[in-house]
Amino acid sequence: MLLSICIPTYNRPNQLKNCLNSIAKQKSKNFEVCISDNASNINLLKIIKPYKKKFKINYKKNKKNLGFAMNVLKVSQMAEGKFIWFLGDDDLLTPNSINHLIQLIKKNKKINFYWINSYYLDVSFLKKYPFPFNTKYLPKNLKTHSPLKKDRILNFFELIDHRLCFDFLLGFYVNCFNRDMWNKNLHVLDKKKMMDTRVWSNLDNTAFFIKVFCEAFGKSKAYFCARALSVNLSGVREWTDLYPLVEIVRLPEALDYYRSKGLGFYQYVYSKNYSMRNFFNFFFKILISGKKGGLHYVSFTNHFLKNLIYPYAWLSIIFFVFRKLKIFLMKGSLR
Numbered sequence: 001m002l003l004s005i006c007i008p009t010y011n012r013p014n015q016l017k018n019c020l021n022s023i024a025k026q027k028s029k030n031f032e033v034c035i036s037d038n039a040s041n042i043n044l045l046k047i048i049k050p051y052k053k054k055f056k057i058n059y060k061k062n063k064k065n066l067g068f069a070m071n072v073l074k075v076s077q078m079a080e081g082k083f084i085w086f087l088g089d090d091d092l093l094t095p096n097s098i099n100h101l102i103q104l105i106k107k108n109k110k111i112n113f114y115w116i117n118s119y120y121l122d123v124s125f126l127k128k129y130p131f132p133f134n135t136k137y138l139p140k141n142l143k144t145h146s147p148l149k150k151d152r153i154l155n156f157f158e159l160i161d162h163r164l165c166f167d168f169l170l171g172f173y174v175n176c177f178n179r180d181m182w183n184k185n186l187h188v189l190d191k192k193k194m195m196d197t198r199v200w201s202n203l204d205n206t207a208f209f210i211k212v213f214c215e216a217f218g219k220s221k222a223y224f225c226a227r228a229l230s231v232n233l234s235g236v237r238e239w240t241d242l243y244p245l246v247e248i249v250r251l252p253e254a255l256d257y258y259r260s261k262g263l264g265f266y267q268y269v270y271s272k273n274y275s276m277r278n279f280f281n282f283f284f285k286i287l288i289s290g291k292k293g294g295l296h297y298v299s300f301t302n303h304f305l306k307n308l309i310y311p312y313a314w315l316s317i318i319f320f321v322f323r324k325l326k327i328f329l330m331k332g333s334l335r
Contacts, residue, residue, distance in 0.1 A: 002102055003031040004081030004179065008071040009089035010038040013047050014131070015233075020051045021132040022092040022231075028099040029055070036075035037061040038068075067197035069205040072172065073189070076182065085116075085176040086209075090233050092135055094119070097229035101176060104225060108153070112178035113217040115159050115169075117228040118145045123235040135231075144228050145174065156213075156222045157263050160255070162274045164224060168254055170207045170246070173230065177217065185215040200242050201297055203253045210254055214261040244282035245294035249303050251275045276312040281320040 005023065009016050016035075023033060033055060037044050039062045048059050058078050066074065076084055083105055087093070104114065119142040126133045146165045160168050169175065188211045193204035200206045252275050259268040283304065286293040298304070307313050 001030070001032055001081040002105060003083050003085060003098065003176075004034055004079035005031060005085050005087050005098075006034045006036075006072075006075040006079055007087050007089050008036050008038065008068070008075045009040070009044065010065070010071070011040045011042055012089050013042050013044060015090035016044060017047050018126065018131075018133045019087065019089055019091055019093075020048065022094075022135045023098075024051055024054045025095060025135055026055075026093060026098045027096055028102055030102055031098055032056040032058060032079075032081060034058045034075050034078040035060070036071050036078060038071040039063065039065040065197065067195060067205060068199070069194040069208045070191075072209070073186075073194070076179075079179055082179060083114075083176055084179050084182060086172045087230065088173045088232070090123075091118075091173055092133070092138075092231040092233070094138065094229055094231060095135055100227060101225070101229060104223065105176075108223055111153065111221055111223045112181055113156060113213070113220065113222040114176040114225055115165070115222060116174050116176055116225045116230065117148075117165075118171075118174050119143065119228045119231045120145070121231050121233055123233045126233075138231065142228070142231070145171070145232070146224075146226065148224070148226050151226050152224045153221055154224060156217045156220060157258065157267070159222055159224065160258050160263055160267060160271055162271060166274075168251060168258070168271065168275075169210055169213060170251060170254055171232070172207070172209050173232065175209075175213070177213070181216040182212055185212050188212060188215045199239050200245055200250060200294060203250055203257065206246065206250045207254055210257060214258065218262055241289060241292050242294050244278070244285045244289075245297065248276070248279055248282045248286075248307075249294075249298060252303075252307065273310045273312045276307055276310045277316055277319055279307060279310075279313040279316040281316060 035048065048057060051057060060078060121142055129137045148164060189208055190204045193202050194208050196202060196205050252272060255268060255272050286295050286298060
């Protein structure tokens, strides 16, 4: 088995069915799907069962909710393929994407890490069509996570660049990697922090996988796949209120970790500065939202004062005013 598509899920039957339906439309057969159900109170097996006739599915349900991080780790341990591709239960695969990825893996035998481009699409679009959604109805000219149009092979840390993709590898669903190398480096994880089930309360339960990526692939080459092989649906995730926390707290923390593992100084400062482009706007949102926005996870010294050295932190005020002015003028022109 060459490829394991690993899907952590919890209480999202409709999203999961759309996801599995997009996989069922694939032509390739050299893959398996692993699903770790994080103790859903909905019978997901009823949804999964019909798809077992179309492709190999390994499904397990946790006896209790393990939290996001531990469930992602668990689903990776269910895999038998040489490579793992994480997929969100609300993501869709584009037509013939599995075959395209498999061909890349076969062609580039020395590459063990792939960054895979993805489309953005608002979930409201799916409501215009019969359920489960058929990916043949996907609109043309969708916006991609990365604007780059050509594949390239580069050093792993060269992926930490907003010109490639802003999330700096925090989006776990855009990564495909060698399973053995992943498993051999799980010792770097802080499982105590990962088991904290409070959403995005620390870097380890938000993006534990970057620690393994750095250890396993930090000194090797990586493949940047410009073709979008999946669709990332916006407007689905329950943690939307915590997005400002992720962008101005967890992303910078991830960059600090990359720096400690070999990310070049210039690239670190350049990326850290860019990550501050919504700093004051998002910090204000966190203050207003209070506990709902994750204020109790924020250190005034580490997450506010220390970031004021970056020009974009201050320029974020101007960026915010310009965005609001642009929206105001656009609304005025429509009257």
